[in-house]
Amino acid sequence: MNKQSLKQSSEQSFILKGNICYSKSREELACIEQGFLVCVDGVSQGVFRFIPEEYKELEVIDYGDSIIIPGMNDLHLHAPQYTFRGTGMDLELLDWLETYTFPEERKYENADYAKRAYSFFAEDLKNSATTRAVIFATIHVPGTLFLMDKLEETGLKTLVGKVNMDRNCADFLSEQTAEASLEATRLWLEQSAGRYRHTAPILTPRFVPTCSDDLLKGLGQIQKEFGLPMQSHLSENLSEIEWVKDLCPWSTCYGDVYRHFGLFGTPEKDSLSLPSSLSSSEPLSSSESLSLSLSESNAKSIMAHCVYSSEEEIDLMKQHGVYIAHCPQSNSNLASGIAPVRDYLNRNLNVGLGTDIAGGASLSMFRCMADAITVSKLRWRLVDQSLKPLTAEEAFYLATIGGGSFFGKVGSFENGYEFDALVLDDSRMRTAEKLSLKERLERYIYLAEESGKLIGKYVGGKQIF
C-alpha cells in the first residue's frame, strides 16, 4: 500500500487504486483494471480510469495488483450460535433447535459466557468479508446489549435483534408470556436508544412456532410505534410449515401470519434500478438518489430461507417488498432443501444472501456465494430444469447490492453509494498464465478461504483495517 499523497483529505475522503469489480446489474459485472475509486465523505463518487481534476488533491491509496470490490452484506445469521458452528450437523431443523441450539442459547443468560462468546464473534466478523449484517441475538436483554456494544466497536454496520419466543420451546429459553416478552423488548429498545452509531435494533420474533398470536400482535404494535425493521424465518422446512398450519389454522400461508400482525413490511413503491453508463474520466455511472438510510428502512422485513414458499406466499412477499435471505449452506446442512432463487429473481423479488450461522458453518460470504451457485445447479439437475442455475455474476450481485439495498444505497461503487469496500489479495492463487480480472474474481469466490487474503476493509468510508 503506497500513499501517494496526503494532501487535503479528510479521514473519509480518499481514492483507492487497484483492479475494481462491482455489479452494474444482476447480470453485468464492471471490471476495471487499475482504476481509481473515489470516496468523498464516506460516499462513492464512482470509478474512473484517470483521476478527475476535482479529486486531484485526495490521498491515493495504491493497492497494486489487488482486487477491490464492494463490501458483502449478510442478511441472516445468529451470533449466539457462532461458537458451536460446524458441530451437531446431523439433525433436521426442529430437532436441531431442540437438541443443540436452544441449550446453547440458554447459556447467554450468563453474562460472562455471553461476553466471552460474543467477543469472539464480533472479532471474527470484523475480520471477515462482511461489512453489514442482520443478526439474531437471544431472548436475553443484557446479552443482546453487550453484543451490540461489541459490534459497535467493530465499525461494521449491523442490525441486531433481541429474540422473542413465548411458546413451544423448553422453559429455560421461553419468555413464558407475551407480556413478559414484549416488556423485555421495550426495555431493550429503551436501553439501546441513542447508544450506537453503527448498530441498530431490529424486531426479531424467532419464528411463528415459538411466538403466540398475542406476542406477534404486540410486536406489530411496537413496530408501528418505533418504526423498526423486522426479521424472522419463513418456510424453511416442510415439518415447520405443517406445524404453522396447525398453530394458525386461520392463515392462508405461513407468511400470512406475519402479514396479519403487521410484521411483513409495507408495500414498496420503487424498485432498485441502476444505470449502466461507463466512460473514461467520467464517473462510471451516476444514479438517481434513492438513498434509504437505516432509519428510513423501518417498514422493511427480512425473511430467512423461503425454501418452500407457495404461490400465495410469493405474491405476498412481492406485494410487501419482503427481503428473502437465501441461506444455501444452512439449507443443505439441515437437509431443508434448495430455495428456488431463480424463480424469485425472475419475479423481481428482493433477494440477498445469508450465512445463517450456525445452520451454516461458514462465516464467509464468499463461501456463501459459491454455495448459492452450487445448490442452484443441483436444484436445476434434480428438481426443476426450467430454472437455470445462478451465475457467478448473479451471486456477486446478491451478496453486494441484493442484500445491501436493505440498508439503503449500499453494495455498489456507482456514484452516490455508501462507501463499503474490500481489498482482496489473490497472489497465492497462482496461475501459469495471466487471467482476466473477471476470471480472478470468479476464482476468488470459490477459493477465498483456501488461498485468498482479505487485506483491506472499508465501511461507510471508514477504514476497518
Added chain:
Amino acid sequence: MNKQSLKQSSEQSFILKGNICYSKSREELACIEQGFLVCVDGVSQGVFRFIPEEYKELEVIDYGDSIIIPGMNDLHLHAPQYTFRGTGMDLELLDWLETYTFPEERKYENADYAKRAYSFFAEDLKNSATTRAVIFATIHVPGTLFLMDKLEETGLKTLVGKVNMDRNCADFLSEQTAEASLEATRLWLEQSAGRYRHTAPILTPRFVPTCSDDLLKGLGQIQKEFGLPMQSHLSENLSEIEWVKDLCPWSTCYGDVYRHFGLFGTPEKDSLSLPSSLSSSEPLSSSESLSLSLSESNAKSIMAHCVYSSEEEIDLMKQHGVYIAHCPQSNSNLASGIAPVRDYLNRNLNVGLGTDIAGGASLSMFRCMADAITVSKLRWRLVDQSLKPLTAEEAFYLATIGGGSFFGKVGSFENGYEFDALVLDDSRMRTAEKLSLKERLERYIYLAEESGKLIGKYVGGKQIF
C-alpha cells in the same frame, strides 16, 4: 513442538503425542485425548494411553493440544487443471471439457508451461492435507514425467497417469491413432521405470468417449504385461452415458466397456476388515496382515464419479473390486448430480473421495469430506429418502481408510498401517466452552479452510513438514 528425547530413534521411528482421532470402522471414530502414537520404521504400532516399555527410548514429539489424524487420500484429480480451478464453472461436463479443459491441457505440450504450472500444483499439494493421491496428467509424455519428478520431490505417495485419448476431441489434444497413443504410453512407462520411490504410473484412458476400442484393447494388453493399476471416469453425466451407448452398442453398460478390455480390475478375494479392540497401554488394536503395497495393487481400478451407475454396473464394480472415487464438489459444479454413496456403502463397495480438480475447485480433502456429507443430505431430501445422509464419521472414514486402502494398509493408526499423519491446529476456532475431541474434529472438517491450520504432515513415516 517439544522434542522430549532424541535417544535411539531412526528418522522414521518416533512417537507423536497429542489428541488422536482415527477410524476404527465406517461408523466408529476412536478419539484419544493426549495419547501416544508410535511409529517404527514408517509403520504405525498403534495408539497408547502411556508409552509402552519397548518404545521408551523413542523420541517423543509433543504436539500439545493439536489434533493428530491419519493422512487424506485423494482418489481423483487432474494436475493440469489445477491452475485454472475455480474459473469457467458455468457449463456441464461435455461442453466444459471442450470449452475450457481441452484447450488448457493442450498447453502442457509446451515444456515451460508444464514446468511452471506443475510446480505450483506439486508445491500446493505438498502443503495440503493430502498424503496420497491418484492423478491424471495429460497426453504429453515429457510433461507427465516432469509432473512425476516434481511429485517425487514432495515425498507424497502418488500414482500418476499419462492420459490416453485418440478420438472425439480437438486435433490438438488427440493422439490421432490407437497405435500412437499406445506407443507413447510404452515410452512413458520405459522412461519412468526405476526412476521413483514415491511415485508410480497408473494407466489412464481419459474415458470411453475419447478412447477407441483399439486403444482400450491395447491398454488392456499393457495392463497385463506391466501389471499396472488403472483409472478412468464412469457414469458421471447423463449425456456422457448416452454417448457411450452409441459408441459401444455391444456393451451392457458403460462400465462393461472397461471390463470388456480388461481394464476394470480383477475380482477381489478379501474385503478390508478392522478389529476394534481398545485398551490402555496396549496397542489400541492390532489387525491381521493385509498389506497391499503399491506394486501389489496392480489389478485395481479407480472409477471416478459413478453418479448414475445402473444395477448391472454396480454388480460389475462389486465383482471386480472397483474403487469408486466420489467427487461431490465436481458433481455439483458441473451440475452432474449426486452419487448414491449410501447405496454403495450398503453394498460394501470400495469407496473413497476425490477432489477432482478442476471440476472441483478446492484441493482440500476436508472440504471434500464436508461436501460429501452436504450433498448426501440434499440427495436424501430431493431424490431418495431411503438412503440416509452420510455422517461426519463416515466421511472421515472415506477420506482416510476408504481411499487409503487402494494404496494398501493405509488410512488408519491401527498396528501395522503405513504411517501417514496430519497435525491440525484448531486454536483459531474459538469456543466459549470446551468441546469434546470428536466435536473438535467435526468442526475442523467444516472449517478447515476458514480457520484451521495444518502444522504437521507425515507420509510413510517421513516428516513432510
